[in-house]
Amino acid sequence: MHDMRLTKHEMPVLDPKERSRHFQEVALGYTAQIAREEAQRCLNCRHKPCVEGCPVHINIPSFLKKVVEGDDEGAYQVIAESSTLPAVCGRVCPQESQCEKHCVRGIKGEAVAIGRVERYVADTHLARADKEEVPASNGIKMAVVGAGPAGLTCAGELRRRGYDVTIFEALHVPGGVLVYGIPEFRLPKSIVHAEVEKLKKMGVIIATDVVIGRTLTVDELFEQGFQSVFIGTGAGLPRFMGIPGENLRGVYSANEFLTRVNLMKAYETGSKTPIQRAKRVAVVGGGNVAMDAARCALRLGAEEVSIIYRRSESEMPARKEEVEHAKEEGIVFRMLTNPVAVMGNEDVTHIRCLKMQLGEPDASGRCRPEEVPGSEFDIEVDAVIMAIGTSPNPLIRTTTAGLETNKWGCIVTKDESGLTSRDHVYAGGDAVTGAATVILAMGAGKTAAEAMDDAAKNS
């Protein structure tokens, strides 16, 4: 029996006014009751369009059916066949442009809230803290570089197939962007920690504080007996605009700002990490990272936080839900605005901007923003956060002979398997695509693991 209501069950959230002053998770999650009712909205279509929309191809109707039946652990097992980090995906995946985009219920009304139910299933599994099954070892060593979404997924998939997997991570904690980038109020670190612990219980070894390209090279990993290497080092190198004043005090890359707040825990009282407690903050950029930075700045006590974006709101790459949450919390959206200089003596005092108007569509298919002549104006700020994108880190490409990269520094892969120009070296995630999403990186990690498995079997 299906629940034929046209809209999703609302996600319970904290009150915007209250939540904008602390870092507790905004979305509270479905209860068992709501999750079952929402799962009943699934029509169990035979052609399963939602599965095609999922980068890791979770059997969505099957896990929803288990939820309807009250078999939450069974539902978890269905998800676990395809996904390594469901508690993370349930929170940060852009479902509206993936699985839910293809849901038949979305034709007339809203799609099934697949992501929210996935989160419910993953959270209840983590809460049970069952022992993880440890797959038997086949004695073949595989190396994974980078403990972010791509690397963790690849490692989990390889371990499930019996390989002895070691992940090498440059930072002092695993998680990559999940721990340094995405803030606590959107993805609690306890969730990431639990997912990582799950992998460790499965037998994945995580070596932190090892920088591949410096401490060890890719070639040395082969000398150590690893059969294949997966590179999932992300796109961590921050871009700046190249405008005057970007080195003034009070100008941050979003990476630095978010790393101080999240990884280095500047948001906690008594934290040893210094951070500027700015009153008026401008965040430049229109993606999820810009939303995260703006909402963090607000929670650190800023009185006014603006998003400055050179196109209009409909071109913003951020998830709609993130934009809505940011607006509810009082973030000011200054659209069709482009900074031309950061002003100040030593500390930032204001940011000089031009008004923009939309012209003809450009290569990205979005309307090209053009300057409105004579429209210069200043916004008073004491901090500016540049959230205009990142490039892949050069450490591996400059220390691995024969590893082909493109003009942006992204690693070139031969096909979907993630095989690079070097034998036995695979890559995936932002290191290949440039900055994209968590789930696409996970999909790439999974595909590469399958290819590494095939190659090992055929060698």
Add this chain to the structure above:
Amino acid sequence: MVRILEKQELNKQVFRVVLDTPLIAAKAKPGQFVIVRVDNDGERIPLTISDYDRKNGTISLVVQVVGASTHQFSCMQAGDFLQDVVGPLGKPSELEGIRSAAVIGGGVGCAIAYPIARELKEMGAKVDSVIGFRNADLVILEKEFEAVSEEMKLMTDDGSAGEKGLVTDALKALVDSGRTYDVVFAIGPLVMMKFVSLLTKRYEIPTVVSMNPIMIDGTGMCGGCRLTVGGKMKFACIDGPDFDGHLVDFDEMLMRGRMYAEQEKHAYEKACNLFKKEV
């Protein structure tokens, strides 16, 4: 976790530790640095490697107490464990082909300058060195520098050891006396490196400085360590830490270095327990 094998006070503010880090020791080269976290919620402190022993798998760091985290580090003893040590980071100093050099060290910077002087000497280069300190109590590595240098000048601000004056005075005297150098290495406080660079620019001697700005990850991720070199933005952690002293915008670096001065001072005072009342 990394074990501290030895610890030794060099003066009241500066101490030296030897760390059990086989992976880092196998790769370390002069000019590179590590990042240390003292405990589980510690800051990431960038520290230049002052020496390494590949056979025993150890590196040495010489650390000056400048804030809360280095103060906490200074309280640890041989046998204690540091939470994290990661490296070697940054590009090694380029020493190949150098036949003559002046190595200028200021304060704790001498600990980083010394391995460069020694390496150059071992490569067969002619080395002069100038080391400067505020006063006699702060002098470190005097004998070590003497052993690798043809000429060695010790300078102090107050004349309590060596000659009274600045390192630039001594360098100028050496050059004026006819000593010639392929390159000058200057490692120490920003102000010192700035004035050494201004001097050597007049004499047209290529000059390498080692930058140690505020940074978090040390792998190119945060961009906090950015500086302007020849009008271009560079990241000290992956493009450096060595840069052409004649191209570095030192005034901008000095300005950026004061970013968290207030908060750091506050944290340090708290750490030293100088404030008796609640802060």
